Structure formats: structure tokens, C-alpha cells
Amino acid sequence: MLGIGAALALAACVPGQGEGTEDPATETASQAEGPAELVIWTDPNRQVGFEMYQDENPEVDLQIETLPDDIESRLQLANQAGEGWPDMIVVKTQQMAAFADAPYEFSADISPYVPEDLLGEFSPAILDLCTDGDALYCINNDLSPLVLWYDKDLMEEFGYELPTTWEEFEALGLQLAEEHPGYIMGHIATMQYLPVSRCPMAQVVGDMSLQVDLEDPNCTRVFEMIDNMLAAGALSPMSPNDPEFIADYAANRHLLMSVQPLHRGQYGFINAYEWPEGSVGIAPPLRWEDEDEVHNYYGGGVAYAVSRHSEHLEAAAELAAWMATGPYQTAPETPTFPAYRPAQDNWIENHTDMFYVEDGELGDVVEASESQLSPYWDELNVGSIRSSYAQAVEPGLRQGESIFDLVPAWQELIVNEAQAAGWTVEEG
Template identity: 30%
Template sequence: MNPSSARRIGRRIGMVGIAAAAVVATLTGCSTKAQSGSNGQYGFDEAAQSKGSTITVWVDATRAPAVKAFEQANPSIKVKTVTYDGSSNGSNSFKTKMGLFDRSGSGWPDVVFSSQNNDASWASQKTAGKQPFAAVLDKGLVPQSTLSNFTKGSLDVCTVDGKVYCLRNDLAQNVLWYNKTLLTKFGYSLPTTWEEYQQLGAKVAKDHPGYIIGSVGDPWPEIYMAGSKCGANEVTGARTMSVDTESTECKRATDLIDAGVANKSLSTLSVFSPDFVKKYSGKVLMMPGPVWFSGAIFNNAQSLNVPKGQLGVANPLPWGSDQAVTGNVGGGTWFISSHSKNLAAATKFAQYVTTADAYQVDQAPGYPAYAPAATKWLAKQSSSGYYATDLSAVTTAAGEVWSGWGSPAFSQEAIWAKVMSPLITSGKSTTSNLAAWGTEIKNQAQVNGYTVK
């Protein structure tokens, strides 16, 4: 489980083979003519193909093992690897660099990994009259039999105007992690709603000061805000979105944050900071957060290093009688370039790293978006004997990611870091500043060409 779109420090074939072979058979040719217009063979302008040419793949450091796994399985395909930051923390490096290649008219990589979930929003669109970077995948380039096996909803972030432009690497659905040993020792019951969670925080602050039930030190509104159905980020079309940060759903989430910060049951330190590890090792009673928290934070000798048999996982919490929903922090995406001169190899690569057991089950640190691999990956985690509970909550959460939290062409994390994080670290009210948060979202949306409702 890995922080693919989080802070840099933390983010760390039967049928598949048949489908990939079919794609190769369809695409191969020493040098085939480029297709013209969006009605080309795969729904986009295709460059003249060059069989056997080297494909250039951009990845972050965490995904480097995926490239090596592919090369070992496909020694005849030549791959040039370029390591970059994966657009982590809203750096926008992917978009910025592709814009430079658009202006020069050359240099585009064949495949790109991004740690962000919002890149399809711009990569699917023309920029300054130039062809969109992302290839359309669901018009024959990637078999429907492959696409249909991704977890329901996981390709939503890749879909713009009904077309699929990327493949999801992993899901980063939020669950409730908890220390079963500490809960039993202190005589606490596991909360079943956010209201009970907040009440428990007050009790922990009074009876066991120094222990925490979560952290708000990282700029991830996807945990508490998305989990409350706060409508701050609903994308309604390719260039339209709705922003409402002053609803009851938003206010109840920030009230919870403000209360937890005030009584110190919520940490204001980044979970990846040395200070967090020093202060809270052995003192994290529970923590809502993504699936990859288990390996990045809890079962990590360089972090909290929770002993075997203590860590449990529970379903996402609902508010009152509402149906539970959750957000996701990260979950990377793979793009095939519409400019690629070796679509056969590029497509085979993208399919392999997202679906093949040799990477997604045997090596990948996060919960695979490809459902057959996810089942095997989860079984492997369960068999480790590390966890104090079964991991069924992870599967449940995968189906509860709230679709109302969209993926526009700008970073919500960057906005949260600018507006809300300083308030949190200084102990000021986030509820009182919901309007300011909404204003900044609207400003960014309009700068990026969105019509905001």
C-alpha cells in the first residue's frame, strides 16, 4: 500500500496476455500510415507507427519496479525510463512538461504515470489547438474485456465525456485503521458513525491525553470532507463544475476537525514527518485514511512500526443514518500518448503494469484497481498474519468511493494547503473559513477554464 499521490516521502497473465497479444497483432507493422482525424482507427490522430522502436516511459520512483517487471516479462521491447516526481502534491509537472512538448512539436513520452487523479481532465483536451496528449483507450486500443475488469467506478477519474483516457494503477480508498490492542486495553468501543468518532475523540483527550484518533496535518480534504459528502468539488462536465463549501455536509466535517484540533485528539503534524513518528509512536488509537497507510505508516519500521497482531481495519464511517461514503487519497493513473510511434508496445506496457499479477499482486504496494488482481493482492495481505482483523473493509470501501468528489484540472490538495492547512496548524477555525476555501476553489476553476455553478 503506497502513498502514490501523497507526500513525496511516503508514496512510495492468462487473459491479460491474450488481450495484450491481440493488441500487438492489431497494431504491428514496420511503418504504417498515420490515421487522420478523431475517427482514426482508435478515435484519435495516430502517428506513423514504427515497429520495434523504443518506448519512453515516465514514472515516479515508487513505480520503477513496474518498469523492471515489464522488461523482465518482455525482453524484446526496448524501454527508456525517465524518473520524475509523478506530479505529486499538485506540482503539475506532467501537464507543464507536455505543454512544452506541444510547443516544440516533439519529445512526448509514450507512457506516463501520474500520482494525481485529475490529469485526464486536461490530457483529454486540445491545448492551443494541439492534439490532446492522451490516447483514447476504449475505442479498440485497450480491449473491453480488460476495461470491464477494473473495479466499478475506478476508471471514473479517467473518463471524460464518455471516453476513457487512462488506466488506474491502484485505489487509495479511505478506511478506518485502528489499534485493536489499545482499544481493548482502554475499554473503548469502535465507533460506527462520525458522531461517535467525534465523541470518542473528546473522551480520549480527557482520559488518555497524548493519544490520537486521527491526523489533519496533511492537505487531504478527501478524508474528512469527501467522507462527509461536502460538495466542494463536483465536476459536472468537461469544463463545468459545482462548488458549494458552506453546506451542512461541509460544516459538520470542519466542526469535527476543529473540535479534534482543539482537544488534541487530532494531530496537526504530517504523518510523514519525523516529529509525528517521535510523538505518536504507540499512541495512535485509530486513524481514518487510505489503504496504503498500512504499509507506509503502520507496518513500516521507519514510521509507526505497529507490532504484528495489533492493527485492525473497519468500514468507512457514515454520518448518522446516511449511507457511508469515502474518499480516496491518491491512486495513480497511466496514460498512453496519442503521439506514440509504437502504440503496440505502449499499450502492452500500460496493460501489463495495471493488470499483470507479476507486478500488481507480487510487487505493488497499493490495492490494485484491476479487480482480479485486487482479489489476489488482498488474499496475499491477509495471509501475512500481520493484521488483527480480516481485511473485508478494504473491499467494502472500494465500492463506496463518493462520485461527488471530482477530479478537475487543478489540485484540491494545493488549495487546501493554501487556505485550510495554516488555520489547522495555528488552531484557528476551519468552519469559519469555509467561504474562503470555496472562493479559492472557484477562482482556480475559472482560471482553468471551468464554468462554476
């Protein structure tokens, strides 16, 4: 078999995988009259929202299908079959832009059906993920901007001050490692430190064209910080959900602070790490010393996309807007932080007793984190690029290697994965 492969490889011509995709079918299906019947593919979390809508709007018939994590393959199968698309799906961050383009060509532009003033009420930048020029390919449900979580009791005991810059974060980590060995400043969250530092890991610079440059100073300053803190023992190479991490650092309160998304306060620190309410401190995101502003990043978040094959575009777009901005966003069943700003106050109120804020109120910290979002990283739906870090870097870090030694192989993997998916890549 390998022989055949080698022989085939000798034939010079290499057709790109983008073939047959030059003709993006942006046209929508012809619209049907009468009461709408909408097929919904949702994740389990959002199901209750659709059920609320059904109760309020009995004239619309919702067929709600709760799917495991395989929406992409189901869409591809529907595309291949030429039928069987749902009217609406719940999409993840990296799918928001991707599902409008090849090879999915699924999301419809719903801007004609959504009032513009409604869109003005969303957290800035989060809607960028759903828009392309004037077109609106989805509506965001929630977001989870990065914040600095810390152990309020431990900070008081050690007498440290909260860092506001990455340089202070590193310095405090080195001090902590020396004065209190065994205590850490969280896990190595490279994939969150890098976009905050605006490192061009996989940056879209044109149509199907990427820049990949891990030697950029915006990347190397992060690698230096990681290596210094790792060598001192101030960061853990494990993931914050590893049972070992929880046992060794989190549950026994050896975790002084940790950069993690907003939703982790309740689901990580209180539920999984079992810290008492009021001991979980929250502080605004960090900036680099020579920069005036924070370029914050986020973890997670979903949106609603409507099918361009739907015969009830208007009804589906109305449902999408309702899910993102309606009463579902302030219902007690809604676990997430709303992307729709008028609904955020409710979330802040519900979480005020849970978290400790040193200066000011929870609302201030939350606003600082969501208003300074700057999603420098384009979200590519090349799954293997997002997981390339886990594949090329993480195992080595766990074996105690320096991140600088692992970066060349990582860059090579990103470039290979991008090219295999049909992208042209500029390095450097």
C-alpha cells in the same frame, strides 16, 4: 511595474486562458509499421514493472526514462515544441482525466485496443477516473481506499467499541479526550472527510464550469465535527507524516485511531510509526448516520496513459493493459494495492498477518472499502485548488483557530484559482 499593471487592468477586456483550446486535437498520429520502440516516462516505483515487460517481450524496445515529479511541465514543453512526446506515461489521480483535455491534449482513447471484459474486472468507480463516455484515456494501476486504522491494544485497554458512523467517531473522540487526555483520533483529514461527506468543494457541473459551496450542510457537518474534536483535543492539526506528529502521538502509541488510506497500514503504521504487526487494527470506512451507504474516497493511485502522438498505439495500449493486469501486479516488487480485482487476493494474502481485523477477515474490510468507492469529487488538475486547503486553512488550524473562521478565505481562494485557470464558478 505596478503602475503598468493597474493601467492594463483598466482596459476592460479580459481574455480567458482557455483561448486557443477550443480545438482539442483528438486525432491520433499515423501509425508506423514494424517492431515498436516505445518511450516511457515513469515514476521510480513503476520502473521495475516496465523492466519485467521488457524481459518478457524482447521484440518491443522500451526506452524507460525515470522522471522526477515534472511530467506536466515536460508535456507542456513538448506541446509547445510540437515534438518530443513519450509513448506512455504514468499519471497520478488528478492527471487521469486532465491529460485528455486542454491544455495537455495528450492521452489517446485506447478503448479499441483493450478487451472490454478485462475492464469489467476493475474495482468499481476507480475506472471512472480514466473514462469519458465510451472513451478510455488510461488504465488504473492501483488504488488506496480510505479505511479506519486503529490501535488494537489501546482499544482493548480502554474498553472502547469501534465506531461505524462519523457521529460515533466524534462521540468516541470527545469521550477519549475526557477520559484519556493526550490521546487522539488522528489528524484533521479535512480533505478526506469532505468528499466522504459529499461536500461540493470544487464540483464540475459542466464544461469548464464548477460549483464551489463550502456552506453546504454536507460541508458544515464536517466542519462542526472537526471544531468540536479539535476544541476537545481529540484531533491533531499536524500532518500524519510530521516528525512532531510521529513523536508526540504515533510512535508512543497515543494514536487511538486514524482515517487514512489503505497503503498507510504498511508504510505509515508499521514502517513510520513502528507499531508491531498484529497491533495495527483495520476497520471498514465510516458512514454518516442518516445515510445507508458509505461514500468512500481514496488517497493516491496511478494509471497508465498512452500518447495520442504515438506511432505505436496498439503496442503502447497492450503494454498499459499488461502493467495494470499482468504478472507485475502480483510480483513481490509491487508495493501497491491493485485496481485489477483478480490481483487483489494476492495483496490481501501478503498482508493478512500484518493487520488485525475484529470481525471477519482482511478481505472483507478491503472489499468494503474498495467496493463502496464513490469518487464524488472530480479530480481537477488545478494544483492550486487541491493545495488551497493547505494554504488557506492548515496554518490557521495549527494556530488554534476555528475552521469556520477560515472557510470564507478558503472559498475565495478556490474561486480565484479556478477562475484564473479558465473555469466559470457557481457559488452556493
